[in-house]
Amino acid sequence: MTVDTHPMNTREDIKLSNAQIAWRAAQDIFDGAYVNLGIGFPEMVARYQPEGRSAIFHTENGILDFGEAPPEGAEDWDLINAGKKAVTLKPGSAFFHHADSFAMVRGGHLDVAILGAYQVAENGDLANWRVGSKGVPAVGGAMDLVHGARQVVVITEHVTRNGEPKLVERCTFPLTGVGCITRVYTSHAVVDVSGGRFVLREKLAAMTIEELQAMTGAKLHVDGDVADLVVPQL
Template identity: 45%
Template sequence: MSMDKEIRNRIAKRAAQEIQNGMIVNLGIGIPSLVPNHLPEDVHVMFHAENGILGMGKSPEKGEEDPTLCNAGGFPVTITPGASYFDSAAAFGMIRSGYLDITILGGLEVSEKGDLANWIVPGKRVPGIGGAMELAKKAKKVIVIMNHCNKKGEPKILQSCTLPLTAKECVSMIITDMSVIEVTNHGLLLKEVMAPFTAEEVAQKTGAALNISENLIVVK
């Protein structure tokens, strides 16, 4: 496994630990789509997609893809027993009605107040904001998983987002290649550090004040 792939799967594996049996969960494109591959066999959840699926399973093996079955990002998926299909209006009705327990989204920037920017970099072509704004505001818990810094080595966790916002004050937890950070009413709380990084390194790479938990965990 390449280092980049290993890091992406490490982040997805940690995010999977936030999912409990019986939940309804929506996954964004990118790293979030890897989360189902890391769920324990005894944890049964219904994964939701905006294009009209409830009950997505793991990614199919190469050569086993169904060309008519994909997630909202257009990538092939499998389904689990009890899965159902519906139109996009019903899919968004589920989101807007607050039925989703967790959404796990990628991020470009997150502010110390939990503002999320994840849909556009000015000047780049994108198809649109999609369901991100509904997911960010209506899911009971919003988890953002991303690299701690951008390709230039600059922090993606900031005092204030510089990119256009997806939604304000919506993020509950941030999981990166370096850390697990909770967004609280008293600011950002560093709860876990991913080895070989240290709390000091995480603080240096974070563009906002960071409170360190008294029960800080170092994940090997």
């Protein structure tokens, strides 16, 4: 089934917080997975590993198996992630040159990369580094991550601050990678990218599929049951 777009106000009155989006994404990381978390919002995923599971986190600047952020005032600024935030070390953590770190990425040794996004297209294209004149100076290591990790997923708000959709037919911002995204966790839904289509898997129970479609810049396809998107209060 395909749900057609039609004009409707966005449902920003009901949505998940960033912490809840990160929690939902963390539930799908399998035990022992090697995971790279993008700078900023995706770093929150590390806080919400399910009980009994432990991911091994990788950072491009050369640490494998780092831990939580230290308490304020206890930072060791020689121990930072790629976003220049202080981290702690787990037993068995490893340090290496950033060239070796990117060899791990390019060699296909990461199971999952979790990134933020400005736009995701229905064919899996990702734009997450520049909006017009705004953004970081260059695409950087993200272009390696999106084609080196075995699975690349996005966590993001469903729409921009101006109410523009982030899930679109085609990206209009400079691309980070082509056909690389397989799943998107948003403030309103969980959407798979499959066969050049957005396939709706979960949505907030308080909104209809039609309301969600009105917030989405490409057609949402329904293949089987759509589950309720259920997360704890965080």
